[in-house]
Amino acid sequence: MSGTGFHTRQLAVVGLGLMGGSLAMALRGHADVIVGVDQVARSREIALERGIVDEATDDLRAACREADTVALCAPVRIILSIVRGRLGAYLRSNTFVIDIGSTKEDICEAMGQLPIGVQAIGGHPMTGKETSGIESSDAYLYRQRPFVLCSTRRTTPAARLRALSFVEALGGEGIEMDAHRHDRTVAAISHLPYLLSAALVATVKSEGDKDSAVWDLAAGGFRDTSRLAASNLDMMGDILSTNTQAVAALLARFRAHLALLEAALIDEDGEEITQLLRPVRQARIDWQKHYERKR
Template sequence: MSAGLCEKPLFKKCCILGLGLMGGSMGLALGEHKVVRERWGYDLDAAAMLQAKKRGAVDRTAALPHALADAELVILAMPVRQIMRTLEMLGQNVSCLPEGAIVTDLGSTKEKVVQAMDAVLPAGVSGIGGHPMAGSEKAGIGAADALLLKNAVYILTPARQMKAAALHKMRQTVRAIGARPLVLEAAAHDKMAALVSHLPQLVAVALVNSLGDSGQTKGPLLRLAGNGFRDTTRIAMGDPGMWYDIFQTNKLFLKESLQIFMKELDLIYNCLEQEDEKEAIARLSRAGSVRRQLTALS
């Protein structure tokens, strides 16, 4: 199934728990492509629920567990540690869900989420971790956009008790909203995400803090920061609480990635210290070669 209007909705009802940037964007995309007949939503923030309904990200809102009743698809769109707490709540209210229901999430780390799914979901409910590789430095339902997920690689990490039919249906859903499904084991996802998503966030933060620590931000320094610096550090404006949550739930692989990065910085530092032009050019050239591979995939 390619992106476009579904001839027939894949689900009668879905329930999105968490109506911020990602939950709102998912709701808008599901509605735009007619993937779900009826979209229900819940958020701890009553104002977010009102705005989500006003913007068309959901059709109805309700308190829990009422919002979950008969939902064939449940989407958890919140920070990872909150996802794990919400899964515990779902485990206590699983009778609300029909046989064959799918529980998925939009969190940035997967291993702990999938472990929690295995621990609390019964055999009749399939748990499938989800991570669309898309986002924004903005937050909240006001920033939600159906196009945020378009062409994004969308990782699916099945839990042990997942039914094959459920994975097929999630693949269909991802394709229907214009994203590209990729099935991975949860640990493999977390290791790769540490390198291509979580480490870059830390690097952007470190770059901006280095500028701040220079003590020159009240002079002309900020005006000298051109597009290169701005593009590299845009993501440093992301929500601090959300990112700390990601770092804590992927601590092992993030530390490994940091060690690789710090080793590379040491190599470059030594090139400068020893005036090793040949090695410096080699490292700069290697970076350009790898980056061109990324461009070719776009």
Template sequence: MNISIIGLGLLGGSFALGLKAKGAPVTILGVDSNPRHASQALAGKIADQILSLPEAVAKADVVVLATPVNTILQQLPEVLDMLPAGAALLDFGSTKEQLCAAVATHPKRGQFVATHPIAGTEYSGPEAAFASLLEGKTMIICEREKSDPAALAVVEQLCHTLDMQMRYMPAAEHDLHFAYVSHLSHISSFALGLTVLDKEKNEKNIFDMAGSGFSSTVRLAKSSPQMWGPIFTQNRQNVSEALAGYIAQLQQFKEAIDARDEEQTKEMMAKANEIRRILG
């Protein structure tokens, strides 16, 4: 099976390495606009060949779009236009509603399976990819009723090969949920990083006092702006709603602390402790 991966970074690269590690009979045809990334993908045995996008699509049984979501939005209709009959197209975008809408009336819409692998790290590029990233993780599939059974079956089989779990949901529901459980946490981490960096301008030793709590909370601030900027833009309505709720909670904490109302802060923290029940 020829799998053409457009975008040879963390997700695209890990997908390729994971399939190879499982012994899947695949040839990976790679496409990347960054020549350095293309060379790294070859050196790291992510890709077996580097081709132009039209060449890779023409030879593909499966095409994976693993580029930033603004690029996926442009590539989806173009790749569907040139997709061979019987081939399947999937994307790894962290937003789904706008992407699905972009090809809703495309004559080859059935060959497209809208997917989102729930996996990642704060690092990017081919050198960040590793074979076990997707193993045991969840693959969200949106609008499966709009995908041809054959295309859906191919994608599901690839997920099974990687030992991934699958969940199915509407695209709008996906974007709403991920605004809260993923996109908001990244904004929070970026904002915390900026806050402490601003303080560091005047207090040069502040990072010497940073413990594991700070490191774990700010970890996501290392994430790629090129990837996350378009996500926030495409999902701006849901992200704005999530931010409004978060800011309101922060304001409540500030007001309670300013008022020296320790009981109020304890009540808020105890309520937040309920997250243990959900996350185990």
């Protein structure tokens, strides 16, 4: 595969946060010049000081004019406004454009409206960190993690191959699927868990407001189940608002499963409870093995 190695003359990384900084670091040997774009002066300074980028600007046009690869590494709503906005006018023909947004249907739809000749594909690396910001950048952030690729109306066969070698250069594992299927999948494994976690904390908080012992006794089970409730609000707001339909469908299914458990509980039907919970437990155990094998 090294023969098909990714190389670009000028890489523009739009958004100098954890994801963009890590992407720039991982692609250091694959680009002649890396230009970072961010509105925040301090992020640009850090990126330059640490040698994460060669140049930094707040001018999207200046960064894109000479770029043959543009990586959009911002929150979903910002990626959307960039792609729907002036980006198309700034790009040279044949420029490769990829993003890292957490939902894909809206972004891929917008990418499909870019000028003919632009090579655009949606991306979603399944990776992250507890900490954010360019200062947390890590060249290994994408290593051995799934990186979903969603074709758009502007994805030629050559762009697909370019995207796969781009992901390979990052050390990630490319998984191609259409944007609709991606959004449905992450609604199940990521957005639904977030909402449950938030509603759990809201419930525990209303108990804790009446009796603080709740907070004193909460331990590992609560810690894990509620962890996602501490996620960044802007990011989650963006994600949820661009995936409402899939999330609502999954919520309806979740409520149905929860209602079955509750009914069996209230009926004091221990056999039914066990029949409901046994395959669930097994599925979780099987997945854990699957997950650890991959890592």
